[in-house]
Amino acid sequence: MAIIVIAEDEYLLATMLEAILEDENHEVRMAPHGVAALKLVRAHKPDLLITDFMMPLMTGLELAQAVREDPEISAIPILLVSGAQGSIGRAHPEAFDAVLDKPYDPARLVAAVNELLSD
Amino acid sequence: MTEYLPRIAAGIPGLDAVLGGGFVDGASYILQGQPGAGKTILANQIAFEALRAGRKVLYITLLAETHDRLFQSLSTLDFFDKERLGNGIVYLSVFQTLKDEGLSAVVSLLRQETRRQQATLLIFDGLLNARDRAETDIDVKTFVAEVQSQAAFVGCTVLFLTSARLADQSPEHTMVDGVIELYDELVGMRSARRLQVRKSRGSGALGGYHQFEITSSGICIYPRLESSLSHPSIPDMPSAKRISTGIEGLDELFLGGIPSGSVTLLLGSSGSGKTSLGLDFLSESSAAEPGMLFGFYETPERLLIKADALGISLREQVEQGAVYMRWQPLTENLIDKLGHRLLEEVRARGIKRLVIDALAGFERACLYSPRLIEFFAALCNELRALDVTTIVTWEKDSSAGSGAPGPELYSLIDNLVTLRQVPRRSGVTRSIALLKVRDGAFEPALHEFVIGTTGLKVAFPVDYPSNSLSISENSGL
Numbered sequence A: 001m002a003i004i005v006i007a008e009d010e011y012l013l014a015t016m017l018e019a020i021l022e023d024e025n026h027e028v029r030m031a032p033h034g035v036a037a038l039k040l041v042r043a044h045k046p047d048l049l050i051t052d053f054m055m056p057l058m059t060g061l062e063l064a065q066a067v068r069e070d071p072e073i074s075a076i077p078i079l080l081v082s083g084a085q086g087s088i089g090r091a092h093p094e095a096f097d098a099v100l101d102k103p104y105d106p107a108r109l110v111a112a113v114n115e116l117l118s119d
Numbered sequence B: 001m002t003e004y005l006p007r008i009a010a011g012i013p014g015l016d017a018v019l020g021g022g023f024v025d026g027a028s029y030i031l032q033g034q035p036g037a038g039k040t041i042l043a044n045q046i047a048f049e050a051l052r053a054g055r056k057v058l059y060i061t062l063l064a065e066t067h068d069r070l071f072q073s074l075s076t077l078d079f080f081d082k083e084r085l086g087n088g089i090v091y092l093s094v095f096q097t098l099k100d101e102g103l104s105a106v107v108s109l110l111r112q113e114t115r116r117q118q119a120t121l122l123i124f125d126g127l128l129n130a131r132d133r134a135e136t137d138i139d140v141k142t143f144v145a146e147v148q149s150q151a152a153f154v155g156c157t158v159l160f161l162t163s164a165r166l167a168d169q170s171p172e173h174t175m176v177d178g179v180i181e182l183y184d185e186l187v188g189m190r191s192a193r194r195l196q197v198r199k200s201r202g203s204g205a206l207g208g209y210h211q212f213e214i215t216s217s218g219i220c221i222y223p224r225l226e227s228s229l230s231h232p233s234i235p236d237m238p239s240a241k242r243i244s245t246g247i248e249g250l251d252e253l254f255l256g257g258i259p260s261g262s263v264t265l266l267l268g269s270s271g272s273g274k275t276s277l278g279l280d281f282l283s284e285s286s287a288a289e290p291g292m293l294f295g296f297y298e299t300p301e302r303l304l305i306k307a308d309a310l311g312i313s314l315r316e317q318v319e320q321g322a323v324y325m326r327w328q329p330l331t332e333n334l335i336d337k338l339g340h341r342l343l344e345e346v347r348a349r350g351i352k353r354l355v356i357d358a359l360a361g362f363e364r365a366c367l368y369s370p371r372l373i374e375f376f377a378a379l380c381n382e383l384r385a386l387d388v389t390t391i392v393t394w395e396k397d398s399s400a401g402s403g404a405p406g407p408e409l410y411s412l413i414d415n416l417v418t419l420r421q422v423p424r425r426s427g428v429t430r431s432i433a434l435l436k437v438r439d440g441a442f443e444p445a446l447h448e449f450v451i452g453t454t455g456l457k458v459a460f461p462v463d464y465p466s467n468s469l470s471i472s473e474n475s476g477l
Helices: A011-023 A034-044 A061-071 A086-090 A106-118 B037-053 B067-074 B095-101 B103-117 B127-135 B137-153 B170-177 B274-283 B298-308 B313-318 B334-350 B359-364 B369-385 B405-414 B471-475
Strands: A003-007 A025-033 A047-049 A078-082 A099-100 B028-035 B055-061 B089-093 B123-126 B157-162 B178-187 B189-201 B209-215 B218-222 B263-268 B291-295 B323-327 B353-357 B389-395 B416-423 B427-437 B447-452 B453-461
Touching: A003 A011, A011 A025, A011 A106, A011 B095, A025 A034, A034 A047, A034 A061, A034 B323, A047 A106, A047 B353, A047 B471, A061 A078, A061 A086, A061 B157, A061 B189, A078 A086, A078 A106, A078 B103, A099 A106, B028 B037, B028 B137, B028 B170, B028 B334, B037 B055, B037 B067, B037 B089, B037 B123, B037 B157, B089 B103, B095 B103, B095 B127, B103 B123, B103 B137, B123 B137, B123 B334, B127 B137, B127 B157, B137 B157, B137 B170, B137 B263, B137 B334, B218 B334, B263 B274, B263 B369, B263 B405, B274 B291, B274 B298, B274 B353, B274 B453, B291 B298, B291 B334, B291 B427, B291 B447, B298 B313, B298 B323, B323 B334, B323 B447, B359 B369, B369 B405
Parallel strands: A003 A025, A003 A047, A047 A078, A078 A099, B028 B157, B028 B178, B055 B089, B055 B123, B123 B157, B263 B389, B263 B416, B291 B323, B291 B353, B353 B389
Antiparallel strands: B178 B189, B189 B209, B209 B218, B416 B427, B427 B447, B447 B453
16 A cells, blocks of 8 residues: 555546545545645655646646655655646656656556556 | 727637627626537637737636546637647636635635736636535625636736526626626527627627627627627718619619619519629629629529520639629528628628629528618618629519518618519510619619520510509519
């Protein structure tokens, strides 16, 4: 079991992600925007951060950069799950460990999560 | 002295005219309509037009379809540009914030995001959800007031979208500067999309319904012609100039040609020669004074074959660009789209001779027939102001139209010409007579009208029973 923080402003997607990961026996913490996600990451030091790109208050890239700049949490793997901004994510390998394009099927998500957790 | 509020062009065809010049800068509007009415398309089209105009857009949603699903449906529309997502236009969902923390947290988040994104257009999709979260009407009012005041403070225009049909006295309506409603209704067997500006604070919008359609280009609104052209767009400067009809002998009946910039109604039964006369009239067009046929029945090629058979030199005129033929099939048309298209063509091509074949094409496209008079009045006034000499045909006993124009229509047109088929022992002959030429004398005698292989000709006077030419007799009134 791993602790995973999800930063996703879209409620339907967030609850779906939460359900998929809980089915895999992970403990999930949800944040509706980047600022809340950063607080959760600092507080819980999760095993994985999954983030959307377009979010209120802080983009997924800004969130990832903030995590990387904080020595206490900089090593946490980050998965970007995004639609149109996947290419931006791939252009920032220093920020994201992996990029998953929307729409995705649950099996691909689980596979990506397991790969990042096993690293 | 009258002050005019600064405006922002919506960039949607027809919408700026309906709004009286666009959205008022920094104002807030409600865009409402039942699901499927076109709100989301219109809002996104406005968003992308604003983006192209160099503005930054913040598109906020509450619980609805996911953004990816929204983008998928928008991807079929020309205005949508996936590459711009996150680059000048940002889509954010605030449902979780609303759910977990309430309206005040949403207001706070919107304030921060508007500034962060430097947005000058905020679209808030989901006013109904916000209303559901409110405990009292005061909460709704407070929410709307706070969002719009914060937005106005940074010069941001706000569009609130809702699928509810909010009452005029609802707290939301009382707070915002404008209310735009979209409708999609059945009229008979067909669908009719309409837009109405139900509230427009501090600006003169065009009231009433305006038809619109959704195509791959997005939404195109056609302001009601009689409201958008309640007065001609340019001053009417009538002249005493006469122009040749091109038909041998007809200029003489007009005592020197048809008055320039006049509207002539050509009334006759099927086969009486209306279209042929119109084609011959157009054959007098030139590059300097081009002509146009705006027809509903025969295709341009069929009309050219007809002209060839009658010895009317129209094909060459068309090939040289002196005559333009616009065929509009008599299927499901929008009357205001037809009217605006016709005038756009006239203005763009500098048309000076126009044949509309036939007026019934507009009548069939009219979903509310009592307005046909006002529509045609606006059309005629604009054509006169543009100095377009126009011939409009009307088929007596038409199965497409009602059979006869109403008496008010006769007062709108300048000249009235009737064509008849007259059965005789030797066969059917045709006759022509002028019944009205506005502000001018004319030759009232009935004449034989000859359509042969070498053109059309008004021949000798003929004598038929005197009562056969009254308007009521010929028009069926």
